[in-house]
Amino acid sequence: MNLIKTLTMIPFLFFSLNVSSQNPDFVKMVEYATKAPSGHNTQPWIFKLTDSTIEIHPDFSKALPVVDGHHRELYISLGCALENLCIAANEFGYDAKTSIEVDDNSHSYIIAKLEKSRLQKNYLFDQIVKRQTNRSVYNNKLISSDTIKELERISMEEHIDFQFFDKNTHNFNVLMNLVAEGNTQQLNDKAFKKELLEWIRFNKKQVEATKDGLTYEVMGTPATPGFIGKPIVKSFLKPDKQNKTDMQKINSSSHLVLFTVEHNNPENWINLGRVLERILLETTRLGIANAYLNQPCEVESVAESVQNQLQLGNKKPALLLRIGYANPLPYSPRKEVYEVIE
Numbered sequence: 001m002n003l004i005k006t007l008t009m010i011p012f013l014f015f016s017l018n019v020s021s022q023n024p025d026f027v028k029m030v031e032y033a034t035k036a037p038s039g040h041n042t043q044p045w046i047f048k049l050t051d052s053t054i055e056i057h058p059d060f061s062k063a064l065p066v067v068d069g070h071h072r073e074l075y076i077s078l079g080c081a082l083e084n085l086c087i088a089a090n091e092f093g094y095d096a097k098t099s100i101e102v103d104d105n106s107h108s109y110i111i112a113k114l115e116k117s118r119l120q121k122n123y124l125f126d127q128i129v130k131r132q133t134n135r136s137v138y139n140n141k142l143i144s145s146d147t148i149k150e151l152e153r154i155s156m157e158e159h160i161d162f163q164f165f166d167k168n169t170h171n172f173n174v175l176m177n178l179v180a181e182g183n184t185q186q187l188n189d190k191a192f193k194k195e196l197l198e199w200i201r202f203n204k205k206q207v208e209a210t211k212d213g214l215t216y217e218v219m220g221t222p223a224t225p226g227f228i229g230k231p232i233v234k235s236f237l238k239p240d241k242q243n244k245t246d247m248q249k250i251n252s253s254s255h256l257v258l259f260t261v262e263h264n265n266p267e268n269w270i271n272l273g274r275v276l277e278r279i280l281l282e283t284t285r286l287g288i289a290n291a292y293l294n295q296p297c298e299v300e301s302v303a304e305s306v307q308n309q310l311q312l313g314n315k316k317p318a319l320l321l322r323i324g325y326a327n328p329l330p331y332s333p334r335k336e337v338y339e340v341i342e
């Protein structure tokens, strides 16, 4: 074995030694948790395992200070990971009792207490590995009102709400205009573009080295050396170009889905993540594609316009999806489980 191969094996060997003392079911649950979506695919989580608990902590080294200054999307991502973890726990014969705690640095984190039980398995388990964000142009097919009603029956969490908007309705068009307004503000902001470019992986070598970020494949662009790809992508990060493609993508979709919270705090964001993941898994089961258009929730002044123009009262816009029908795309990479267990 050559030296490089031996060196790349070291983290795995450490993990094998470390993991042999861990409950293998818990390790598998963490692996399913990491299949969750996260903003820019930063995978901002650290898992800590004991004999009877799995903790999910925020990894602020993966924070996105420009686009997500308050860590709302970071905590939503942790909520998605928690939902996957609880579904996987049921699959492996455990009941998960969850709570949100605050550490010595005043940062919120999650504890899932696991007990062997004979709970029914969750029908969404098989969808965890199938779910993906699909940024392509969809095929214009509309989702039936019966299917939307089925999605509306998903189990909810306190202080979280979501609403579907049918294509060509007044509020659908309001949201579309506010996506354009969000794009315009973000793409006139150098710091926003710099942060986004740092998370784009332009070729296979970069993907394999980091196992995170937005890959050329999921962005639908060809692989290029970074020094070529970066200026090309940068030249497309202009409000008019982005608005043109986003309007085409929205018009090819069937519905927009707006998620709101009553309070902007980590507990509400984590619970929103849980509900979001349920919707994403359920849409995956129904063969429905999804992608995010978070611009109007990310830019504070635009989020206020969403709240006022849609008359949301005290509900604060936190996340916007488009859904519809499309062919599947390549999957995003994930870190190995040993890289996210402390």
Ligand SMILES: Cc1cc2nc3c(=O)[nH]c(=O)nc-3n(C[C@H](O)[C@H](O)[C@H](O)COP(=O)(O)O)c2cc1C
Residues within 6 Å of the ligand: 035, 036, 037, 038, 039, 040, 041, 072, 073, 074, 076, 077, 080, 131, 132, 133, 134, 135, 213, 214, 291, 292, 293, 294, 295, 331, 332
């Ligand atoms: C809270 C949150 C916010 C996101 N915001 C965006 C977004 O604004 N635009 C986008 O294209 N994708 C967005 N995503 C999707 C992620 O980029 C995606 O989950 C990640 O790249 C991993 O890919 P996957 O979902 O296919 O596994 C978001 C995901 C989450 C959980």
